[in-house]
Amino acid sequence: MAAGCCSGGCSSSRPPVDRTYRRVLWMALGINAGMFLVELVAGAAAGSASLQADAMDFLADAANYAISLLVLGMALVWRARAALLKGLSLGVLGLWVAGQTAWNAIAQTVPEAEVMGVVGMLALLANIGCAVMLYVHRNGDANRQSVWICSRNDAIANLAVLAAAGGVFGTGTGWPDIVVAGIMAALSVSGAVQIIRQSLAELRTGGAAVPAE
Template identity: 55%
Template sequence: MAGNCCNVETGCSKDTPGGPRFRRALWAALIINAIMFVVEFAASLQSGSVSLLADAIDFLGDAANYIISLTVLSMGMLWRARAAWLKGLTMFIFGIAVLARAGWVVASDITPEPLTMGVIGGLALVANVTVAVMLYAFRSGDADMRSVWLCSRNDAIGNVAVMVAAAGVFGTGQAWPDLVVAGIMGTLALTSGASVMRHARSDLRSVAPEPAVNG
């Protein structure tokens, strides 16, 4: 089929969107993110941490995004660009939700438990660095490939921030470090989501059919 990177004549390069190396990396990333969502969500409920909850929801969103990527992997550029735009929108909405949640918790006067935050944040960092390393080679591909790299990069940054927040909560005995980090994570999701959507729109324009000329 036209636009498909794999066909009988040419085969498929290991580093192309439909290549076996990229597909294996996506499956591994999907499994890691699904497991870490369960672990981190349970820990966020136990610790009362907003930043940990935000990171858990991000794991869930990434798992869903990897499913989308795997679904459109062998399709043409048009469908991959549409999927990337949808993932960018998901990241953007996630950012809004995190910022809204952090704003609501400001008035609750709940101090999270820092030890759980630090331990689970460290475990999540190991998971996300592993995924980021696997996807690093594909960071300069089309919008869909770039979006999965951005997800893993943002998650690793978020995990470091959660650990910093845990140290801040431990040192101050107050919730504001957790809320500040949640706000940063929400803002990062907003900017990254906007970046992916811009890249996807550029890809969509590049594959859009030219208008017919009358006459």
């Protein structure tokens, strides 16, 4: 196997393109782009911070899958750089959601629970589908792990959105929506930290930090 490595080590060579993984990424990209548009409109119409936050998350994931497709088959250094970029953007998204949540708390916005519930269920089904497709591809370099982490966080976030819809309906206040949006912000920031740490480790070690697939 060593004979197939370049002089600088195997980690810097171009890996073979995983065609199955590429097809999964294309499907996930289409699903997330579509759900971004749905939740963007629904979140604004319902006045829901958690739906708007989830819409931005769908947009970030669509970009995530697009970048992953772009660097698929490239050398590890480029995949690690792409993962670092995605980690930083995920962290920015988390901070934006935190700011939007704080604004809704100050304004005491009460969203429409029915819209939250219907759209939240649709988003949950979409994210569970993506997470199931990506589960077998969750191990490997930082770029692959970033895709799985985002998909996993989305499914968790949608369960929380549904819980928030029930809370808003039951209490008649916007606080459940605010709490859930805060949780989603925390998930984004913690996922960003995990992705950034591994991508930086891969850039420092030249691939030694990549777990076995």
